Each structure stands twice: as C-alpha cells, then as structure tokens.
Amino acid sequence: MNKIAWTRKARAAARVIAMLAALHLAFLPAAFAQSAEGSLLKDRWFFCFGYKRDRQGVDAIRSLIDVAADHGLNGMVLSSFNLDGITRWNESDISLLREIVDYCSAKKIEWIPTGFSAGYGGAALSFDPSFAAALPVLISLKAEGGEIRSVATKNMLVNGDLEQRDGDRFAGYGFHDLPGQISFADSAAASGQTCIRFENFGSFSGHGRIMQTVAVKPGRAYRFSLKIKTENLDPVSGIKAMVLSEGRSLTSVAPTIAATQDWTEFSLDYINADESEIRLYAGIWQGKSGTFWLDDLRFSEYGSLGDIARRDGAPLELRSRDRDAIFAEGRDFEPVRCLRELDRLAIPPGSSIRDGENLEMSCYKIPYVSHEFGRQISLCMSNPKLYEHWEAEARRLYEVAPYKRFLLSMDEIRNGGGCLLCQSSGLSMAQILGNCLTRQRDIFKAIDPGIEVLTWSDMLDPAHNAHDNYYGVVGDFTGSWNYIPKDLSIMCWLYKTRDESLGFFSGLGLKTYGAAYYDASDLSNPRDWLVSLKNTDGAQGIMYTSWQKKYALLAGFGDLVSSASAEMDSK
Known part of the structure; x- marks a missing residue:
C-alpha cells in the first residue's frame, strides 16, 4: 500500500475511533462523568504570548x-519569557517574573507556565544546539590549501534558467499555473534572456x-534557491518555496520580501531521509494582486x-573518496x-589528508522548517540529557514561582526519529512521543505530586497530527494516545475538529480544555467552543488564545464565558 492510500486509511480509522470514543461516553464511571454544574467552565483562562522579559x-x-x-477570567497561561531557560536568568529577570506572579495572586488569577x-x-537549543533532532547525511568535500570545503555540484533541475520554452510554456516543469493567463514568459530576466512572470492570480x-x-537520494542534503522580483504584490506572505512528497509538506520557506523590489535570491535547505522523488514548488498561494517574477531556479546537493549535531546517537566519520582511508577528528582535521x-574545517600540520583529496563526511544534520519568525527546530525526544535539562529548569522555576x-x-x-538514539530504541515514534510526555509528567510530579500537567492536543489526536507522513518525521505518530499518562489533561485547539477531538479524548477518560479565539475578528469561534465543551464529559474550561497579541476582545471573551459558566451553574 502506498503512503497516500495508507494516510487515507489512517484518517478514516481516526473517524471511526472518534465515533467509538463518543459511544464510550455513555459507559464512563460516575466518578469521571461530570455535569455542567460548577465544573464545566471552572477554568477560564487567557494565553499570554509575545511579551519580552522587560x-x-x-x-x-x-x-x-x-x-x-x-471580566471573570481566573487563569493566565504565560508563554513569554523563555520560562524553560530560567536557570540562566539574572536577579532582575527573576524579580520581573515574581512581580507578575504576585500580581496574578492579588487579582485572583492563577498563573500557569508553559x-x-x-x-x-x-530554550533548550540555547543550552545545547545538539538537543535537536538529526538525520543521517553524506556530504561531499574536498581538501584544498590546508582546508576542507564543500564541493559545488550541478543543478539537478531541468531548465532551471528558464531559457527553454514554447511561447508561455516552460520545458521541464510538471506545471506552472495557467500559461498565458497567470504565468507568462518575460524578458526582464535576472540573467539570460527569459524569466517567468506571474500576475492575474487573484482573478483565479x-x-x-x-x-x-x-x-x-536518501541521506543527502540539498539546497533549493531561486531569484524573485516583485511589483505591488499582495500579500507578500503568500510567496513560498516548498518541498513536497505524496501530498505532504517536508519543508518550506516564506522569504522576507517587499511588495515592490528588484531581484533578490532566497533559498531553502532540505535533508532527505528516505524519499526517492520529491516535488519542488515556488510561487504564491492565496495571492490577491500584483506581479512577481522568478528566475535562476537551482536545486543541488x-x-x-x-x-551538524554532536551528541550521542549522531556519530561523525570523514573518509577519503580516492583511497581506503578514514581520518581522525582532532588529529587529521x-x-x-x-x-x-x-563553511570550512582546518587541516592541522601532520594530517594524513592529502591536498586535493576528495572526501566524504558521514554525519547527522539538523533539519528545520522555515517560518516568518525563523527556523522551527524540533528536539530529539530520545536524548536522556534533554530530560536532565528540563528537570533542572522545572525545579528552578518552581523554586522561583510555585x-x-x-x-x-x-x-x-515536525522532525525526529532519524538519529541512532531513536532508531536503536526499538520504539515507534508514537511510543517515543508517549515516553517523552510520560517523562515530562514525571518530572513535575517529582517536584510536587499535586501539579496538574496539560499538553496541546494535536500530536495525540488522530483527527489532527497523530498520523503517518507528518512533515519530515521518520516514523508514525499513529496510536500515540495509547502511551500517555492517564492523568494528562488535553488542550484541544483545532476548531474544525473540536467536537471530534473533544469526544475522542473524553472517551479516553482524559480531562479536556478548549483553546478558543485564535486571533479572529469576533467571538463566534469561542461561542462554538462553548457549545462543544458543554456537550463534552470531562471538559474543564476554555482559553482565549492569541498568537498575534490581539487582546482587544479579551474583555468580551471574559464576559461571554463567565456568563456561560454562571448559566450552567444555575441549572
């Protein structure tokens, strides 16, 4: 069965699981089944995000x-300040956090760190960048002039310079949107004679x-680069370069560009785990108006x-491609x-590496997903040192502000499972995730058995991200919900599957919360969440969730959910 068919089958199974979970509600023990009276919306929180520690x-x-x-709210989830790096804070930083926590206490607002x-x-990556997930890679190198440098490789794209065309149709490409209507050949090239111009996309x-x-090839690192020019483009955020395989995004980049600008180059790095064929996309999604040009597309090793990750489970070896020789790190390079x-490594005196020698490095590189705010780098959940770091931060945070x-x-x-720690564990990615959540939960319970531990829902939700073929992950998250602690509480956040998701986790006997709002222009989203939560056994509360510091509707949200809570209590 191919991956697409398997993914469809997995999603169909997810719907069946959710239906069974809903049926299971009728047979929940009385101790777990909750009425709305005084309990359904006892927790009315807001998510505080994006503020600096100053x-x-x-x-x-x-x-x-x-x-x-x-306005009737009683909790704040504080997502600012890099709380999981508190062991490096100075006394001024500590005082600022204590001020917030004391102010919460005075206002009868519970503070909940995240x-x-x-x-x-x-913050873990600022302590050790090798906490990151990593994938095995072979890198072609060359020794020249006392240094080891990377080797330039050929462009793997057909007609990357866009010079081969028949009218407005460019040779070598699987498609470009509506030649002669949206995409056109143009002479305003960055180099050569021809580039491709896009316009009118807002009308289609x-x-x-x-x-x-x-x-x-598996185990190779690639770079996809291209040049872009824009004129009155709206929105610029719609411009992306993407690497896809069988319908899933492996990685992508949204470059920082202006609505009108001259030719600028941007690039995307990609580490291939096990794909034999990928699709490279560049252009605009959900564009409204304006014009942009692309030229000089290049994809190469x-x-x-x-x-390069340097830790257990990520070994490194440098060998010659010209002879049977393996070189010692620290002695030969x-x-x-x-x-x-x-971009280079020094070759010390006395090294056995010969000048001009062709080399190959076997190592583990850190994959990432690009966003407007920067690179998203996932951590290796099989690294025992990561849990030592997390425990130290959790304990210090509790000492400063219980x-x-x-x-x-x-x-x-979006990445993980590729290093030797993961591969040799004998665990699936679902089990690795479940083990991670269990160890995280145990850290907090060891500090104070009364601490309630919550997590976002998506990686445990078969209707969301708990499935196979998830970005660059090596492995399958299906079934992750079977390996988590039974006292873990779940913060559901995907609006379109809220009923299915709440019912699924409730059917597992877990407490649930609804992360509502999500930077909308009105409160219709929270109103719908209230209906869903009211119909969910084990639902504990609701949270105003903003990722863009949009708090103009916070007061209205508080009035809405407080009134709903009072109404439920009166019944």
Whole structure:
C-alpha cells in the first residue's frame, strides 16, 4: 500500500475511533462523568504570548491581568519569557517574573507556565544546539590549501534558467499555473534572456506557482534557491518555496520580501531521509494582486558543514573518496562543532589528508522548517540529557514561582526519529512521543505530586497530527494516545475538529480544555467552543488564545464565558 492510500486509511480509522470514543461516553464511571454544574467552565483562562522579559513587557501583562480579573477570567497561561531557560536568568529577570506572579495572586488569577517544547525547541537549543533532532547525511568535500570545503555540484533541475520554452510554456516543469493567463514568459530576466512572470492570480484561484519533480537520494542534503522580483504584490506572505512528497509538506520557506523590489535570491535547505522523488514548488498561494517574477531556479546537493549535531546517537566519520582511508577528528582535521554556519574545517600540520583529496563526511544534520519568525527546530525526544535539562529548569522555576499546573508545549513536532538514539530504541515514534510526555509528567510530579500537567492536543489526536507522513518525521505518530499518562489533561485547539477531538479524548477518560479565539475578528469561534465543551464529559474550561497579541476582545471573551459558566451553574 502506498503512503497516500495508507494516510487515507489512517484518517478514516481516526473517524471511526472518534465515533467509538463518543459511544464510550455513555459507559464512563460516575466518578469521571461530570455535569455542567460548577465544573464545566471552572477554568477560564487567557494565553499570554509575545511579551519580552522587560519593564514594558511586564506592564503590558499586568494590564491584561487587570482586564481578565475584571471580566471573570481566573487563569493566565504565560508563554513569554523563555520560562524553560530560567536557570540562566539574572536577579532582575527573576524579580520581573515574581512581580507578575504576585500580581496574578492579588487579582485572583492563577498563573500557569508553559514550555518544554519538543516541536519548536524552546530554550533548550540555547543550552545545547545538539538537543535537536538529526538525520543521517553524506556530504561531499574536498581538501584544498590546508582546508576542507564543500564541493559545488550541478543543478539537478531541468531548465532551471528558464531559457527553454514554447511561447508561455516552460520545458521541464510538471506545471506552472495557467500559461498565458497567470504565468507568462518575460524578458526582464535576472540573467539570460527569459524569466517567468506571474500576475492575474487573484482573478483565479489565488495561486501562481511553478513545479518540477526531482529524483533524490536518501541521506543527502540539498539546497533549493531561486531569484524573485516583485511589483505591488499582495500579500507578500503568500510567496513560498516548498518541498513536497505524496501530498505532504517536508519543508518550506516564506522569504522576507517587499511588495515592490528588484531581484533578490532566497533559498531553502532540505535533508532527505528516505524519499526517492520529491516535488519542488515556488510561487504564491492565496495571492490577491500584483506581479512577481522568478528566475535562476537551482536545486543541488549542498555540502554545508553547518548544523551538524554532536551528541550521542549522531556519530561523525570523514573518509577519503580516492583511497581506503578514514581520518581522525582532532588529529587529521579540526573538531567539528555544532554551529549554524560553518563553511570550512582546518587541516592541522601532520594530517594524513592529502591536498586535493576528495572526501566524504558521514554525519547527522539538523533539519528545520522555515517560518516568518525563523527556523522551527524540533528536539530529539530520545536524548536522556534533554530530560536532565528540563528537570533542572522545572525545579528552578518552581523554586522561583510555585505553580499548580503546567502546560507542555508539545505541539507540531515536525522532525525526529532519524538519529541512532531513536532508531536503536526499538520504539515507534508514537511510543517515543508517549515516553517523552510520560517523562515530562514525571518530572513535575517529582517536584510536587499535586501539579496538574496539560499538553496541546494535536500530536495525540488522530483527527489532527497523530498520523503517518507528518512533515519530515521518520516514523508514525499513529496510536500515540495509547502511551500517555492517564492523568494528562488535553488542550484541544483545532476548531474544525473540536467536537471530534473533544469526544475522542473524553472517551479516553482524559480531562479536556478548549483553546478558543485564535486571533479572529469576533467571538463566534469561542461561542462554538462553548457549545462543544458543554456537550463534552470531562471538559474543564476554555482559553482565549492569541498568537498575534490581539487582546482587544479579551474583555468580551471574559464576559461571554463567565456568563456561560454562571448559566450552567444555575441549572
């Protein structure tokens, strides 16, 4: 069965699981089944995100606490400040956090810290970048002039310079949107005679893209680069370069560009785990208006020495491609460090590496997903040193500002499973995730058995991200919900599957919460969540969730959910 068929089958199974979970509600023990009276919306929180650890940030947070307290909310999930890096804070930073926590207490707002993200890395990467997940890679190198450098390789794209065409149709590409209507040949090239121009996309689907299928090798690192020019483009955020395989996104980049600008190059790095063929896309999605041009598309093996993980489960070896020789790190070449940018290695005196020798490095590189805010780097959940780090941070945070609940930021884990720690564990990715959540939960219970541990829902939800073929993950998250602690509470956040998701986790006997709002222009989203939560046994509360610091509707949200809670209590 191919991956697409398997994914469809898995999603169909997810719907069946959710239906069975809903049926299971009727047979829940009375001790678990909850009525709406005084319990359904006992927790009415807001998510505080995006504020810096400084005077201005603290003052802004205090203002939000005032609004929350005045409008019936009783909890704040604090996602600012890099709380999971508190062991490196100075006394001024500590004082700022204590000020917030004391102010919460005075206003009768519970403070709930969040952190320990395996999906986005969190503060852990600032302690050790090799906490990151890693994939095996072979890099072609060459020794020249006392240094080891990467080797330039040929462009693997057909007609990457866009010079071969028949009218507005470009040779070598699987498609480009509506030649002669959206995509056109144009002479305003960055180099050569021809480039491709996109316009009118707002009058059609909003898409203006070009795509080519490329054969790739497992265990190779690649770079996809291209040049872009824009004129009155709206929105610029719609421009992306993407690597896809069988309908799933392996990685992507949204470059920082202006609505009108001259030719600029941007690139996307990709580490191939086990695909034999990928699709490269570039262009605009959901575009409205304006014009943009693309030229000089290039895809090639990329031998960067940056982002090489140095830890257990990620061995490194340098060998000759010209003879039977393996070289010793530190004696034949300088030690390799885990740095984001590293383009050369020194060859010390007395090295057995010959000048001009062709080399190959076997190592483990750190994959990432690009966003407007930067690179998303996931952590290796099989690394025991990561849990030592997390435990130290959790204990120090509790010493500074005791907490009764902690929300684990365990969402959108888009890479992992490729290093030897994961591969030799004998565990599936579902089990590795379940083991991670269990160990995280145990850290908090060892600090204080009364701490309630929550997590975001998506990586445990068969209707969301708990499935196979998830981004660059090596392995399958299906069944992850079978390996988690039974006292873990779940923060459901995907609006379109809220009923299915709440019913699924309730059917497992887990407490649930609804993460509502999500930066909308009104409160229709929270109103729908209230209906869903009211119909869910084990539902504990609801949270105003903003990722864009949009808090203009916080007061209205508080009034809405407080009134709903009072109405339920009166019944």
